[in-house]
Amino acid sequence: MTPVPAGLVEAFWEYERALMADDVPTLDRLFADGPTTLRGDAHGLLVGHDQISAFRSSRGGAPQRRIVQTHVQAVDDDHALVIAVTELARGGRGQQTQMWVRTDEGWQVTAAHVSVPAPALDTRIWRVVGDPLVPPLGSGPLDGESVAVKDLYAVQGHRVGAGNPAWLAEARVEPVHARAVELLLEAGASVRGIARTDEFAYSLAGTNAHYGTPPNPKAPLRISGGSTSGSSSAVSLGQASIGLGTDTGGSIRVPAAYQGLFGIRTTHGAASTYALLPLSRSFDAVGWVTRSAELLQQVAEVVLPPTPRNPASDLVSVPGLLSIASDEVATVVDRYAAEHGAMRESWDLSELPGWLSAFQTLQAWEAWQERGAWVAPRLDELGADVRSRFEAAALIDDDRAAAARTVVDAARARIRELVGDRVLVLPSAATVAPLVGAGLDAVRAANMSLTCLAGLGGLPAVSVPRSTPQGLPVGVCLVAGPGRDRDLLQLAIDLD
Amino acid sequence: MTPVPAGLVEAFWEYERALMADDVPTLDRLFADGPTTLRGDAHGLLVGHDQISAFRSSRGGAPQRRIVQTHVQAVDDDHALVIAVTELARGGRGQQTQMWVRTDEGWQVTAAHVSVPAPALDTRIWRVVGDPLVPPLGSGPLDGESVAVKDLYAVQGHRVGAGNPAWLAEARVEPVHARAVELLLEAGASVRGIARTDEFAYSLAGTNAHYGTPPNPKAPLRISGGSTSGSSSAVSLGQASIGLGTDTGGSIRVPAAYQGLFGIRTTHGAASTYALLPLSRSFDAVGWVTRSAELLQQVAEVVLPPTPRNPASDLVSVPGLLSIASDEVATVVDRYAAEHGAMRESWDLSELPGWLSAFQTLQAWEAWQERGAWVAPRLDELGADVRSRFEAAALIDDDRAAAARTVVDAARARIRELVGDRVLVLPSAATVAPLVGAGLDAVRAANMSLTCLAGLGGLPAVSVPRSTPQGLPVGVCLVAGPGRDRDLLQLAIDLD
Numbered sequence: 001m002t003p004v005p006a007g008l009v010e011a012f013w014e015y016e017r018a019l020m021a022d023d024v025p026t027l028d029r030l031f032a033d034g035p036t037t038l039r040g041d042a043h044g045l046l047v048g049h050d051q052i053s054a055f056r057s058s059r060g061g062a063p064q065r066r067i068v069q070t071h072v073q074a075v076d077d078d079h080a081l082v083i084a085v086t087e088l089a090r091g092g093r094g095q096q097t098q099m100w101v102r103t104d105e106g107w108q109v110t111a112a113h114v115s116v117p118a119p120a121l122d123t124r125i126w127r128v129v130g131d132p133l134v135p136p137l138g139s140g141p142l143d144g145e146s147v148a149v150k151d152l153y154a155v156q157g158h159r160v161g162a163g164n165p166a167w168l169a170e171a172r173v174e175p176v177h178a179r180a181v182e183l184l185l186e187a188g189a190s191v192r193g194i195a196r197t198d199e200f201a202y203s204l205a206g207t208n209a210h211y212g213t214p215p216n217p218k219a220p221l222r223i224s225g226g227s228t229s230g231s232s233s234a235v236s237l238g239q240a241s242i243g244l245g246t247d248t249g250g251s252i253r254v255p256a257a258y259q260g261l262f263g264i265r266t267t268h269g270a271a272s273t274y275a276l277l278p279l280s281r282s283f284d285a286v287g288w289v290t291r292s293a294e295l296l297q298q299v300a301e302v303v304l305p306p307t308p309r310n311p312a313s314d315l316v317s318v319p320g321l322l323s324i325a326s327d328e329v330a331t332v333v334d335r336y337a338a339e340h341g342a343m344r345e346s347w348d349l350s351e352l353p354g355w356l357s358a359f360q361t362l363q364a365w366e367a368w369q370e371r372g373a374w375v376a377p378r379l380d381e382l383g384a385d386v387r388s389r390f391e392a393a394a395l396i397d398d399d400r401a402a403a404a405r406t407v408v409d410a411a412r413a414r415i416r417e418l419v420g421d422r423v424l425v426l427p428s429a430a431t432v433a434p435l436v437g438a439g440l441d442a443v444r445a446a447n448m449s450l451t452c453l454a455g456l457g458g459l460p461a462v463s464v465p466r467s468t469p470q471g472l473p474v475g476v477c478l479v480a481g482p483g484r485d486r487d488l489l490q491l492a493i494d495l496d
Numbered sequence: 497m498t499p500v501p502a503g504l505v506e507a508f509w510e511y512e513r514a515l516m517a518d519d520v521p522t523l524d525r526l527f528a529d530g531p532t533t534l535r536g537d538a539h540g541l542l543v544g545h546d547q548i549s550a551f552r553s554s555r556g557g558a559p560q561r562r563i564v565q566t567h568v569q570a571v572d573d574d575h576a577l578v579i580a581v582t583e584l585a586r587g588g589r590g591q592q593t594q595m596w597v598r599t600d601e602g603w604q605v606t607a608a609h610v611s612v613p614a615p616a617l618d619t620r621i622w623r624v625v626g627d628p629l630v631p632p633l634g635s636g637p638l639d640g641e642s643v644a645v646k647d648l649y650a651v652q653g654h655r656v657g658a659g660n661p662a663w664l665a666e667a668r669v670e671p672v673h674a675r676a677v678e679l680l681l682e683a684g685a686s687v688r689g690i691a692r693t694d695e696f697a698y699s700l701a702g703t704n705a706h707y708g709t710p711p712n713p714k715a716p717l718r719i720s721g722g723s724t725s726g727s728s729s730a731v732s733l734g735q736a737s738i739g740l741g742t743d744t745g746g747s748i749r750v751p752a753a754y755q756g757l758f759g760i761r762t763t764h765g766a767a768s769t770y771a772l773l774p775l776s777r778s779f780d781a782v783g784w785v786t787r788s789a790e791l792l793q794q795v796a797e798v799v800l801p802p803t804p805r806n807p808a809s810d811l812v813s814v815p816g817l818l819s820i821a822s823d824e825v826a827t828v829v830d831r832y833a834a835e836h837g838a839m840r841e842s843w844d845l846s847e848l849p850g851w852l853s854a855f856q857t858l859q860a861w862e863a864w865q866e867r868g869a870w871v872a873p874r875l876d877e878l879g880a881d882v883r884s885r886f887e888a889a890a891l892i893d894d895d896r897a898a899a900a901r902t903v904v905d906a907a908r909a910r911i912r913e914l915v916g917d918r919v920l921v922l923p924s925a926a927t928v929a930p931l932v933g934a935g936l937d938a939v940r941a942a943n944m945s946l947t948c949l950a951g952l953g954g955l956p957a958v959s960v961p962r963s964t965p966q967g968l969p970v971g972v973c974l975v976a977g978p979g980r981d982r983d984l985l986q987l988a989i990d991l992d
Contacts, residue, residue, distance in 0.1 A: 038567055038579050040591040042611055045565065045581050068967070069541065071534055073595060073606055075575045081595050081607055083534055085541050091734020091787060093713045095536040097593050097609040099569060099577045110569055111577055113593040115538055117713065118614035120688055120735035123627040129616045130624035131707075135665075157653055157669065169631075173653065192616055211627075217589045217613065238587020239616035291587060471564070 002074035008100055011107035012070070012082055015098075022061035028053050032101060032108040041114040044220025055221070058437065063116060064089040078102035092117030121193075124212040125230045125239070127151055127161055127168075129193030134177075136188050141298050143188035148195040148231040148240035153178035154275035155194055162277055163199040163227070165210050166381040167374070178275035180244060180286050180303055187302040192240040195230030199386040200371055201246055201279045203227050204254045204429075204447055205440050209383025213436055218260045218473050222433035223440075225255030232259050232289050242299055243289040247461075248279050249363060250429070250451030252287035256463040257475025258433035262296040263289040264489065267482045268458030271303050280366040282408065283359070283455045293496050296462070297489040307483050311490050313423040315342035315478075320349045324449050325427040332466050332474040337425040340495050347418055351411070352449060358407035359452040364393035365401035385440070408456055415457035419481055423491060426450055428463040428475025453479065460485040462492050498570035504596055507603035508566070508578055511594075518557035524549050528597060528604040537610040540716025551717070554933065559612060560585040574598040588613030617689075620708040621726045621735070623647055623657055623664075625689030630673075632684050637794050639684035644691040644727040644736035649674035650771035651690055658773055659695040659723070661706050662877040663870070674771035676740060676782050676799055683798040688736040691726030695882040696867055697742055697775045699723050700750045700925075700943055701936050705879025709932055714756045714969050718929035719936075721751030728755050728785050738795055739785040743957075744775050745859060746925070746947030748783035752959040753971025754929035758792040758988065759785040763978045764954030767799050776862040778904065779855070779951045789992050792958070793985040803979050807986050809919040811838035811974075816845045820945050821923040828962050828970040833921040836991050843914055847907070848945060854903035855948040860889035861897035881936070904952055911953035915977055919987060922946055924959040924971025949975065956981040958988050 011030065018026035028049070031037055035048040039055070046052045069085035079101055086094040094116040098109045121129050125148075132146060134155060151161045154174035161168035176182075181191065196211050198204075206229030207213045214224040214233035224233050228245025232255035235243040245252050247265035256263030264287050271286035278284050286303065290296045317337035322330040337344075368375075368390065375382070375390050382390065418424075430446035454461040459482055463475040480488050507526065514522035524545070527533055531544040535551070542548045565581035575597055582590040590612040594605045617625050621644075628642060630651060647657045650670035657664035673681065681687065692707050694700075702725030703709045710720040710729035720729050724741025728751035731739040741748050743761035752759030760783050767782035774780050782799065786792045813833035818826040833840075864871075864886065871878070871886050878886065914920075926942035950957040955978055959971040976984050 036567070036569070038569075040579065040581075040593070040611070042613065044589065045567075045579070045591055047567070071532070071541075071543070071607075073532070073534075075571050079571045079575070081577070083536065083541070083607055083609070085536075088734060091713075091732060093540065095541055095609060097536070097607065099595075111567075111579055111593065113579070113591060113609045113611070115536070115609070115611050117538065117733045117735075118618070120622065120625045120730065121617055121627060122614070126616065126627065128624065128626035128629060131617065131619040131622065133624060217587075234616065236587060237613045238584060239613075 002076065004072050004074055005077045005080055005102070007102070007107055008072070008080050008082070011100065015109070016067060019062050020064060024056050027056055029105070030108055032103060032110045036110070038111040039114070040112070041116070042118070043215055044217065046220070051221070065094065068093070088116060122215070124214045125196060125233045127194045127196060128158065132190035133193050134185060134191035136190050137182065137185040138188060140187035140302070142184060142302060145189040145241045145295070146192040147184050147189050147242045147244050148192055148234035149181055150228050150231050150245040151194050151197045152201060152246060152277040153181050153244060155181060155191060158194060160277055161194070163197040163208055163210070164381065166378055174275065176275060179272035180276065183302050184242065184244065184299070189242060192234070195234050195243070198227035198229060199383055200367070201227040201248060201251055202367060202386045202389050204250050204444055205385070206255060207385070207440070216259050216433055219258065219433045222435055223258065225258035225429070225433060227251040228255050228287065228289065232256065232261060235261055235289050235291060241290065241295060245287050245289065246276065247285050247287040248283045249359065249448055249455050252289060253428040253451055253461055253463045253475060253477055254447055256289050256465070257428035258473060260465040260467065260473030261289040261291060262293050262465060262492065263287060263463040264296055264300065264485065265454060265461045266304060266485050267460045270305065270483065270485060278370050280363040282362055282366060293464070293489070293493045297493060300485055300489050304485055307486055309486055309490070310484065311487055313421065313480065313487060313491060315340055315425050316345050316422045317342040317425045318345055318347045320347055321426045321450060324430055324446055326431045328468050329427050329429070329431055329474050332468060333425065333427045333476050336466060336476045342425050354407060355411040355456055356449055356452045358404040358411065359456055360448065361396060361400060361404035362408050364389065365396045365404070368393040368396065411456045412458060415453055415459070416481060419457065419459065419479060421481060423488065424479040426477050426479065428477040432468060432472040432474060458482055460488055462488040464492050464496065498572065500568050500570055501573045501576055501598070503598070503603055504568070504576050504578070507596065511605070512563060515558050516560060520552050523552055525601070526604055528599060528606045532606070534607040535610070536608070537612070538614070539711055540713065542716070547717070561590065564589070584612060618711070620710045621692060621729045623690045623692060624654065628686035629689050630681060630687035632686050633678065633681040634684060636683035636798070638680060638798060641685040641737045641791070642688040643680050643685050643738045643740050644689060644730035645677055645687055646724050646727050646741040647690050647693045648697060648742060648773040649677050649740060651677060651687060654690060656773055657690070659693040659704050659706070660877065662874055670771065672771060675768035676772065679798050680738065680740065680795070685738060688730070691730050691739065694723035694725060695879055696863070697723040697744060697747055698863060698882045698885050700746050700940055701881070702751060703881070703936070712755050712929055715754065715929045718931055719754065721754035721925070721929060723747040724751050724783065724785065728752065728757060731757055731785050731787060737786065737791060741783050741785065742772065743781050743783040744779045745855065745944055745951050748785060749924040749947055749957055749959045749971060749973055750943055752785050752961070753924035754969060756961040756963065756969030757785040757787060758789050758961060759783060759959040760792055760796065760981065760985065761950060761957045762800060762981050763956045766801070766979065766981060774866050776859040778858055778862060789960070789985070789989045793989060796981055796985050800981055803982055805982050805986070806980065807983055809917065809976065809983060809987060811836055811921050812841050812918045813838040813921045814841055814843045816843060817922045817946060820926055820942055822927045824964045825923050825925070825927055825970050828964060829921065829923045829972050832962060832972045838921050850903060851907040851952055852945055852948050854900040854907065855952055856944065857892060857896060857900035858904050860885065861892045861900070864889040864892065907952045908954060911949055911955070912977060915953065915955065915975060917977060919984065920975040922973050922975065924973040928964060928968040928970060954978055956984055958984040960988050960992065
């Protein structure tokens with residue numbers, strides 16, 4: 001064995017002390033500068049000193065631990081691998097593997113890999129999980145599948161939490177399953193658990209102020225998207241195969257896009273919303289995410305009533321919609337459209353801002369009709385983003401709502417006319433998943449400019465996963481006329 | 497940057513192909529021979545080629561995955577670190593860090609660190625978990641604590657699964673909490689979840705045939721102990737702070753010993769067994785495990801009725817009992833006894849085999865009275881170990897049971913007389929935790945020769961964690977007269 005190089009042990013312990021003290025400058029100094037330094041854990045691999053430093057500065061310290069074993073594999077006087085077994089103060093053991101290199105700055109880590117014991121459940125993703133939480137009620141095409149149920153659907157024997165602790169505390173135990181849940185159970189699926197949502201589904205971000213932001217495994221350090229946030233992360237991580245959710249203004253399409261999943265927002269009114277907590281009944285639609293186009297389709301066979309099929313569809317792509325998206329997203333969607341022979345067509349989008357405004361106004365007014373009485377005395381119980389939306393919603397009088405409804409009705413007719421019997425190809429979300437902590441107002445506005453089209457039209461929309469050259473997920477959205485959910489699902493399979 | 501050494505990339509991919517094909521000989525060849533080769537994951541660090549090879553041979557293949565990123569940090573022509581990001585077929589991303597060294601055998605791995613995404617819940621530990629599963633019913637000394645409830649206690653709104661899927665499938669939804677659960681909730685604790693047990697608590701191993709063996713974080717590759725198996729692993733891992741369980745013949749003491757936890761078996765009859773599924777009412781006792789002696793005591797203040805205290809106690813150690821244990825365990829317990837001034841005393845243990853036999857006979861007869869009607873037509877639904885115990889139990893007639901009870905009664909009186917107002921120091925379990933897959937019959941017999949003393953006596957027993965020089969957990973058991981639970985708990989704190 002090569003002997004342990006001089007100074008290595010001291011550097012190892014200096015690092016350990018700095019970690020326990022959350023001494024970020026020392027930690028930064030003991031990690032090699034430059035773009036090739038690596039640090040990985042269950043949340044993903046950070047590449048480069050800058051990413052690692054940013055992570056350290058924002059995480060508020062590592063869990064307290066002690067070192068119970070160390071193993072040194074020295075290569076030469078200037079290089080050694082150090083493997084340590086850690087014992088966490090909160091329980092359990094972890095492991096840390098570090099590559100140490102002696103540089104002009106002294107001993108520094110060029111790569112670190114850290115494991116700590118998983119919690120009982122990831123409370124950013126789940127409120128409750130089981131093996132299963134609810135067993136199947138029958139056998140059928142979904143045998144063996146497991147469902148992450150968004151915490152807006154009733155699960156018999158459990159409460160509906162709606163992403164808000166105060167709501168949960170007052171909630172009753174549900175006497176029956178929501179119809180969508182029941183249909184999945186009857187088809188052989190089990191319920192794995194009840195998954196987090198943005199509060200009352202009134203967000204596209206997933207950044208729930210009470211429970212945290214669920215992880216996005218394909219885009220570490222980036223948000224999950226929402227409001228079907230927990231269900232989507234659960235499916236991304238393989239903790240469930242079907243993420244049942246809702247889509248009012250993009251709440252399926254955005255997390256599907258951010259996390260590289262297949263997702264469908266069904267035709268408004270096509271799937272039962274029985275025992276589903278509403279946000280805005282004019283737009284709320286049942287939806288789900290999966291990791292495969294085939295399973296996305298299989299769920300539809302269970303959840304949607306039979307409809308005639310009309311698989312032949314021309315694809316159409318609208319440059320004015322692509323231009324709402326970031327360049328990297330637009331490029332991916334444009335290539336998808338071109339590869340599949342979509343026709344480019346210019347639409348008059350001058351009314352889009354007015355349509356979006358009417359959508360948001362009517363959505364807000366309806367949300368206040370549903371939740372205002374409960375929310376009004378409890379604004380302090382809401383996260384800042386959702387609170388501001390409810391505060392704005394409270395100010396919308398019936399006249400403004402009626403005017404918005406007139407615009408919505410006109411927009412619906414016009415959008416259905418524009419789409420016709422074709423399939424519109426557009427971005428599911430305007431950007432790749434934003435970094436955790438980034439401002440989201442502009443992103444939300446851009447997203448909703450795109451997502452409101454299917455929302456206003458009451459149209460089905462399927463999001464198909466693609467990625468940027470850098471490997472970040474991008475969602476390509478396919479939108480068709482009302483009731484053509486199955487055509488879209490078949491198309492997604494055929495084009496994949 | 498040092499260039500990527502020749503042959504490294506080929507070796508990396510050869511390893512990856514062999515891993516996906518579960519080609520153990522190739523994997524063995526590509527890991528460096530000898531005692532310093534390392535492989536670690538969430539289950540612990542394996543040290544030496546032999547341990548790693550044994551692990552590979554028994555695990556039935558790695559999860560299918562593809563490599564989505566690789567980073568090479570080359571040291572020189574013969575040494576390089578390779579970090580890979582993996583994408584698992586079942587969902588989620590993982591990471592692998594490998595130290596590669598060129599030897600006479602070609603490129604070989606000398607250290608590997610593997611991370612894969614955690615499941616929604618560890619189904620070896622839990623049947624259902626929540627954030628929390630049940631919120632507190634009050635506020636008190638257990639504010640902020642979380643409980644892993646052994647799946648024998650009623651949790652309102654949930655079923656009792658008793659470690660057996662067929663039992664669970666027929667179980668009703670419990671209308672109320674078990675009294676012990678209710679007391680914890682009223683004192684401010686929440687229920688984190690319902691934890692696995694050996695079937696009907698009729699084992700000391702934790703090797704549930706249906707749900708697998710919960711992990712033992714302080715002793716990787718070794719069994720958890722049982723029957724309070726899931727609760728103990730949950731506490732070891734920090735997934736709960738209190739593991740509520742039962743102890744009939746060692747079901748708290750053995751997992752506490754194997755996993756390095758504090759544990760108490762309370763005086764028989766002292767804590768309420770209301771809405772607790774019984775195994776053998778003559779011996780069943782409420783118990784719990786924790787990571788600290790202080791919390792072990794705090795739970796007692798909530799669960800046990802008030803009793804007078806008599807803290808002063810002489811310790812006594814019996815060489816004939818130590819000799820039942822393995823040398824490494826006996827050494828640790830003997831040192832503990834010596835350090836704390838225990839008096840060595842020889843007991844006439846000639847009756848111990850008869851006492852143990854009477855204990856096991858009465859336990860089995862009672863278990864058959866409780867479960868026989870249900871078990872008899874469902875023997876095929878039981879794991880082999882538990883099945884064989886029930887099959888033997890079915891053959892015990894009332895006369896044998898009555899004779900056993902006579903011996904039990906005499907043993908109880910004699911054991912209480914021997915212990916008197918002192919505290920007996922003995923091993924909580926006869927050996928360190930056996931390796932997963934090892935034969936357990938002899939271990940069970942040795943364990944029960946030790947644990948049956950408190951069982952027969954109806955006496956309280958506290959297990960205190962110590963460890964071997966190699967770092968494996970050993971339990972030191974303190975046994976006192978009936979009702980002296982609080983004295984033992986205080987003693988455990990004072991001596992710690």
